[in-house]
Amino acid sequence: xxxxxxxxxxxxxxxxxxxxxxxxxxxxxxxxxxxxxxxxxxxxxxxxxxxxxxxxxxxxxxxxxxxxxxxxxxxxxxxxxxxxxxxxxxxxxxxxxxxxxxxxxxxxxxxxxxxxxxxxxxxxxxxxxxxxxxxxxxxxxxxxxxxxxxxxxxxxxxxxxxxxxxxxxxxxxxxxxxxxxxxxxxxxxxxxxxxxxxxxxxxxxx
Numbered sequence: 001x002x003x004x005x006x007x008x009x010x011x012x013x014x015x016x017x018x019x020x021x022x023x024x025x026x027x028x029x030x031x032x033x034x035x036x037x038x039x040x041x042x043x044x045x046x047x048x049x050x051x052x053x054x055x056x057x058x059x060x061x062x063x064x065x066x067x068x069x070x071x072x073x074x075x076x077x078x079x080x081x082x083x084x085x086x087x088x089x090x091x092x093x094x095x096x097x098x099x100x101x102x103x104x105x106x107x108x109x110x111x112x113x114x115x116x117x118x119x120x121x122x123x124x125x126x127x128x129x130x131x132x133x134x135x136x137x138x139x140x141x142x143x144x145x146x147x148x149x150x151x152x153x154x155x156x157x158x159x160x161x162x163x164x165x166x167x168x169x170x171x172x173x174x175x176x177x178x179x180x181x182x183x184x185x186x187x188x189x190x191x192x193x194x195x196x197x198x199x200x201x202x203x204x205x206x
Contacts, residue, residue, distance in 0.1 A: 049104045056096030065100070065113060068093035073120045080165050084126040093117065094132050101139055114140040115149040122162035130158070 054061050060068065072090040076083045094117060101110050114136040121133035140150050 046106045046108065047104050048107050048109070049100055054096075055099040055103070056092060058092040058096065060093060060096040062100070062109065065093045065096050069113065069117050069120055073116075073123075076120065076123045080123075083124045084129065087121075087124055087126060087128050087132070090117070090120060091128075091132065094121070094136065097136070098139065101143060105143055111140050111144040111147040111149040115153055118153070119161050122158045125162065125164065133158070 049055075049062055051062055055065075068090060072086050072093075075086050075089070079086075097110070097113055097117060100107070101114075104110070118133040118136035118140075121129040121136065123129075137153055140147070140153055144150050
């Protein structure tokens with residue numbers, strides 16, 4: 001009798017084993033297994049330098065850098081014969097630009113500033129100016145190789161952008177408008193208009 005009972009228990013266990021395994025491996029109808037999904041991290045937003053931050057040894061703001069480029073360009077345009085002496089005026093802005101590029105390497109205002117600054121340094125026709133121009137171009141090509149400004153710069157040379165102008169060609173008349181502000185029509189000033197500045201309609205392309 002005990003032997004018969006043992007056979008019955010063994011049969012029940014053998015029969016229910018596969019069914020239990022199937023139930024464990026396949027969830028009951030109506031219940032779905034949880035799926036694990038991986039999400040790609042979003043790219044970090046581009047950090048743009050704030051207007052009230054200052055850069056370089058002379059602590060120039062972004063507006064200060066732009067104004068220095070603009071003013072130096074105008075001075076050289078009306079004093080081409082002594083363009084080299086304006087290196088000291090623009091050098092602090094170049095120092096600030098490099099500091100700015102180090103702290104905000106993706107700032108979309110940088111490529112346009114580096115592009116225009118290289119032009120003004122080229123106009124000085126001095127070893128110091130040429131070296132500073134190349135540093136600006138290196139920054140442009142290294143950090144913004146596919147920008148609009150880098151494409152323009154690759155097709156340019158110093159001879160094309162800042163040709164040597166003779167003294168006769170730079171001698172022009174100046175007139176005085178209301179308020180006593182002199183207005184000239186120097187060849188260099190006409191050939192090299194001042195760079196666009198932030199906050200104007202001349203927004204730089206990246």
